[in-house]
Amino acid sequence: MLHPITTAHYLVLSAALLLVGTIGVLARRNIVVILMSIELILNAVNINLIAFSSHLQQVTGQIFAIFVVTVAVAEAAVGLGILIALFRNKETVLADEVDLLKW
Amino acid sequence: MSFLDSIWLIPLLPLAGAAAMLLAGKRLDQRARAVISLLCPATVLASFLLSAAAVMELAGKAGKAHEVILYTWVAGLPFHTADGSVARLSADWGFLLDPLSSVMILVVTGIGFLIHVYSIGYMGHEGGYYRFFGYLNLFVFFMLMLVLANNYLLMFVGWEGVGLCSYLLIGFYFHKKSAGDAASKAFIVNRIGDAGFIIGLLLMFAVIGSVRFLDVNQALGSGRFAVEAAGFGTLSLMALMLFVGATGKSAQFPLYVWLPDAMEGPTPVSALIHAATMVTAGVYMVARSSALFSLTPETGMIVAVTGAFTAILAASIALVQNDIKRVLAYSTVSQLGYMFMACGVGAYWVAIFHLYTHAFFKALLFLGSGSVIHAMGGEQDLRKMGGLKNRIPVTHWTMFVGSLAIAGIPGLAGFFSKDEILWKVYSYPGGSAALFGVGLATAGMTAFYMWRLMNLAFYGKPRMDEHTAAHAHESPRTMTVPLVVLAAGSVLAGWIGVPKLWSAFPDPFRTFEHWLEPVFTPVAAHGAPAAHHGHGVEWMLMLLSVAVALGGIWLARHLYIHRPHLPGSMARSAGGLYATLSNKWYVDEIYGYLFVDGLAKGGGSALAGFDSRVVDGGVNGAGWMTRFGSTISIWWDTWIIDGPVRLLSFMVKAASYPMRVLQTGLVQAYGLAFVLGVLALLAWSLVR
Amino acid sequence: MTDTLFFYAFALMTLAGAVLTITRRSAVHSAMWLIVSLSGVAGLYLLQKAEFLFAVQIVLYVGGIMVLFLFVIMLVNLDLAARARQFNRQWQLALASALAVGGVLFYFIRQGAGAFQPASPPVSSPVVEGNTERLADELFSQYLLPFELASILLLVAIVGSVVMAKKRI
Amino acid sequence: MSDHLLSIVLFTPLAGMLVLLLLPGSNRNLIRIWANIASFAGFLVSLPLVWRYNKSGSGFQMVEKADWIPSLGVKYMLGIDGISLLLVMLTTLVGFLAILSSWSAVQDRVKEYYAMFLLQQTGMIGVFMALDFFLFYVFWEVVLVPMYFIIGVWGGPRKLYAAIKFFLYTLAGSVLMLLGILTLYFQHFQQFGFYTFEISELMKLSLPLGLQQWVFWAFFVGFAIKVPMFPFHTWLPDAHVEAPTAGSVVLASVLLKMGTYGFLRFSLPLLPDASVTPVIVQALAALSLVGIIYGALVSLMQKDWKKLVAYSSVSHLGFCTLGIFALNPNGIAGSVIQQVNHGISTGMLFLIVGVIYERRHTREIKEYGGLAHVMPVYATVFAFAMLSSAGLPLLNGFIGEFTILQGAFEANRVWAAFAVTGIILGAAYLLWLYQRTMLGAVTNPKNQGLRDLNLRELAVFLPLIAWAVWIGVYPKPYFEVLERPVAEIVERVRPGYYGQAAALSAPSGGLR
């Protein structure tokens, strides 16, 4: 009945998470939520890395994951900073109201 | 140095005169006209004397030919002739004096000199005096080049040159639009002929490998080429093409239309260029190519028939013309037709003989008419003349002689040559009774229209207004002297070509034929030997022609003196025919419709449209979409000039917008594009 | 056996949290659900014997980033945004294309485990020392460079966010 | 020193330009004087070429060779043969006259104007001298930019459109040509193991016919657009009509020759098999013939004086290309001579338009008429230009046209037959133009007070007229100069043309 969990399971899961994140990025108007969705994507990557590293019985993947987390933090920080600057001038956090630059 | 070696000076002297006019003419014209009046005729006289001397020397020379080569003019590169042998595209700057060219240069310089003298008086009161003489000298130069050249290519130089001068001289009164038109018409129609000439030359290069007269004759005579009696071969084509050139220059059907219009030029010009010399260049050229034509009987036939047709056509038109100069112009065309008839049947010396006599009396008639016009204060319409006999006696008597001569009254120059032509046309193997008939009819018409002219101009009661009548006076000496000289010529010139029939006269009276004999390949080369005709036939034909001539004269006198009302009624009764004749068989109209409007203008504009629309690419769209198409005119303009580039730029711009529209400025749309890209790449690598 | 159950539990937690994150109207709720999702991931880390990462996940993400997010959400008052539509005009299209990508991904995976093989694990004796130690060893020997580099990265992040967010520098 | 004669000739105008840039822009006359001096110097230094060129010497002469980009096998290599010699002389002379002619015509941005001309001068000379394909391409492109500015800045009302059209058209052609060049370059590497752009090296290639044809078409696009041959000619009227006088003169006299020169120097020798492929030869001959007749007919209908001349160029260049693809000595030699002739005659015609445009600022033919009364000298000069362009014997045009016709006739009699009609029409539209502008009464009062040519303007025309007469009366030197190079080209495309000829000539004893 319950078969053992293989790496493939993790890959499927991460793929799914990636998709959810992607949808979030593409569909939500609120920039904050978009940033969150990006976090989701990075987590999907991490699931991949961890799965592989345990599959390969080495920690490289985990290290990689740590760095991914770091990057995620950094991006979030800068992103929110920019968001604040934007909000200061434009009074909005909705992605589709930001379209001065086009064509 | 001998005169023979200095023949290259003969053309050069008039050129010097022309150059002088071009450089210093204007100043001379203002300060010292006399200088011009002396200098220019002097150069021609000089070259006449030189020519005479050279001819004398030539007479004494064995072989009767002398070639002087200055240097290689067109020193082209090697090429393959039709038979694969190698030849070099080359033409000398060289001169050939032989009996044929000697006759020509004497005529050109002699008549040319007389007409120069005449012009001193005739143009005395005209502006652009120096221009006129400059052109005239230039013409003499080119004409001499034409007849003295030792190869066809150099001959073509003169050929084009005289065309240019006739253009300049016809357009001399260039403030008159008609003059300009006539000039251009003459040049362009001639160009059509020249195209034929050029192709002929190319063929000559391709087949024979050289265009030097001596080479060509030697090659054609060498038996390398058989007589093309069987079919219409390369040589026949070559000959035909040369003849096309001749029809242009010598105003034969279908290219004769320019000559009557050329009468826009000053009368001396008409006399020199359009009667005595230039228009005979074609005849000279055909005669020069006798070796070729003798190998191509079929072309010869074409020549003869064309000549005959032209002769009678022009004569018929001349019957009803009212412009004194036009009558003479058509008469010239018709006389040239005679000459080609002679050439066609292979009686080249007779053609040249007629050319020579014709030069005298036709020049005389033109100058005379000029004198008449001069007296009438510029009036050229015969219907407004009449009764000038006593007002301008010298002109009258000289023209009287001229008219008799052209009509072919025995003893006068015209008689000998014309009668010889008729006889040869009848008797030569190439000829036929039909041709003779046409010739005879033409002779009758000639006599008629000439005497119609005489009667309308000199006899009967004056029809001009008093003012003109009061001022009608004899022309100055400078004009009458040439008339007299020419009249004398018209009487005497014929006596060196007395028919063999008149056995009473010793051979010296037939110098002309003997003189020209060495130049032309004997008639025997025409395949079939000359059919023998009895003396009786010849006598009969001669009398017949004389009778016809007299008949024509009588009819003219009857109609225009005794029954002046008749012509009008006849014209009315035969309305259609009359209209057709006076409208010159509508040839000009037909041509105008066919070529000028049809081909050039129509084709040109069609192509201009084609160029802008089709070639310039599917401009419909381009112009239609063009961004700054403000007013219709601009729109049309851009539409017209638009090209593929516009089309391209349009398409690019058009393509530019969709690409930019994707750039909505919405960050998530960008993300979407990104994801679609991912999808595309994944899918692609999946399906491969 | 239990691993299997735990896996599905955490997987459900992760995905559900993720989905709710991107579907909640209010950003605050999204943040909360994100925490849930991240914790689920953390749980998966545990299952894979990545204790250290588990800790990092909880502390850094759930602790650090979420605080940051909430802070921002408070700073830029979002009630206005909360009342607005939460999905943009292209969301169906986005959904469709994302699912299409998913479809392709799953096609790959459906090709079977055989065609879907990561590198084969070394047949080594099961490791005795704990996860964190090995991690440390690797990190400070093999991956010293990225580690140093990461510090610069964080510096940039700080400077950057300060430059951006601060009213006047 | 004199070993570098070509370089000197090449760079004199450029040096002149550099000095020019240092002069104060405010002092116009100084600039004008200097520009004229510089260009005249350019002409003077080119004169020694004439007597230092050895007619009997084969191949290229006065060759200069230096490494430029060794790693690409690119060399700075100059050299001239008879063909280049004539075109270089044409360039230096016409370039000078063009600059002389614009003394009073150009009033604004004088400095840039002359700078552009001098720069362009170097570019054009370089095109005719380069023996390295890369170098050639560089010069080829260098010419574009100044001409763009000359048209675009000092041009007529629709100058912008004309300028960019010219630029785009030519560039599109030349980049495709570049691909062809690179193909040869690479093929050479594959066959000989080293990279070079040297023409003499590339001539050693032996390429399969198919490839040759591809490359040929690539070259064709580049050259045919420049010439311009029939379907690609539409940039020409625009460019000519809008360009300032001197611009049109240089454009017509020299720039167009770059295309025909390209055919002669590259297409034929480098791709001999492709060049004799019946399809290609017939196609190009057909295009040339269409160009001849078509250009003539279209110019018959023009209402714009300058546009008429422009279209006449299409017709005349048709003769040049026809001669080239007759692929026999006379065709090619005639083509080269005709190129020079066209440079002289059409150059004069454009100058003539310029003179009157400077006085009346319109090119509408119907605006004029009877100018011969007010400007007799002008009318005379015009007559010379017209007649030489119409190919009247004793003037240059005839020599070129007849030689080309002979060559074409040898190749294919029908071609010649068609081409001859071009001569008739040529006379037609030129005479018609002359008649409508010069003859007749002065209808338009505006034309009453026009002043005749002044000395400077006359000085511009006299050399050209003199040259026209020289070629017309004594063309021998030109044929001598061309004999060797042409023979080499013909031998290249049709090996044994001469040999076979000699063999055949023996029995029939060959007439002179």
Add this chain to the structure above:
Amino acid sequence: MSEFYTSVDHFVLVPAIMLALFGCAVLLFDFFIFPEPRQRKYLVLFVALGLVFTGGALWRQQHFLSVQKIDSITAFGGSLTVDGFALFFNWIFLAASLIVALISYKYLETAGEHHGEYYGLILLANCGMFFLAAGTDLITLFIGLELMALCFYVLVGFLRSDRRSNEAAMKYLLLGSFSSGFLVYGFSVLYGISGSTKLAAIRAALESRDASDPLVILALVTTSVGLLFKIAAVPFHMWAPDAYEGAPTTSTAYLAAGSKAASFAFLLRLFTGPLAPSREVWEPLLAVVAVASMTVGNFAAITQSNVKRMLAYSSISHAGYILLGLIAGNDTGIQGVLVYVLVYVFMTMGAFLVVAALRRKDALGEDLEDMAGLVHKSPGYALLMLIFLLSLAGIPPTAGFIGKYFIFLSLIQTGHYVLAVIAALYVAVAIYYYFRIVRSMFISPLKDASPAATSLGLKVALAMTGLMTLAVGIYPEPFLTMAQASLVR
């Protein structure tokens, strides 16, 4: 020196250390030594100094390589490799940073946002680029990329009070981190495939698998998507026009030159290294992308009226051209990519510099109209701009032609005739919009006579770019040999 940080490691790392050190130093100085806004311009000197030191370090490495006759030095257990390739690109980065620093102060003063952080970020970004060029380990590369990217997010948004700048930064950041998510996802799969993050190991692993392996394809596609985003290739280009337009022009120049060059270094490392085995998969993909980039870039640029935006599109099309070199893939092609990048950096920066010079307090000076009649008010700028544009279009004898030359040649050598023809024809299309600028500069009448900005730095920078653009065009030999020596072996 421990066993984990050997002298070799140090020797290899020095340039990065210098950059980081001076980066931080500048930040500190800005705080403590130059509180006065007026004095901030002296920070440029520090930047220059830092770059000089870095250059010195690079030179030592170069020297070492040439003396030892070795291709490369590997450090940190294979995560960092200094070879000709890395050095070549690092020189380019240095030049770019220097130029940007030189022009920045004037521009930022005019724009009213002159802060020391800008210079710090320039240096730190350059540090990130260093690792992109020299890194041979996925993690190092990833961190380097992010380091550079973060700096650029800030640089783009540096005009904090300007909405367009904010917006540009926001968009760039969102899409950038989104794409790097995909990139690192691909990395994770690569790691899974090979069990290592070292490029060499990955290559070995890929060679052992067949190219149609789904994992490989997955990794390949996601990775290349991330890379293509960085070089702004269609359809991952859309951030570029907005970011370029919104950013302060100096940042735009840096973005267009530095970031793009670094990304190409990164891309080449991966595609000529680990991903080389599966060429058969990605060659057609890249071909499509390249053609699409040239098409969209050129066509969209045609009708732009904002010069910066137009140049952005042109840079997209240039990315397409450079990719063609990679597609051809033979030595000529790669050398072509290197040369093209070198050339591209200078000409495109030059163009942006001129645009930057037109910035004034009141006017952005980015529109085609603002260029009208430039030749009348500052002929020098106009002339230089002309040179840059000709070079961008690839007209000899400017540098751009040399780049195009290599691309065309490599395509012909490898038989990609169709691509060659397309590329050639797009040259003609490109001319059209480049010459819209030329037209407005030289032919249109002068709009406003207010003089263009000028400063010593601007002059020097323009001199550098102009000189290089001409030098490479007229005497390319040294640069070609340099590129030749920098091929990845």
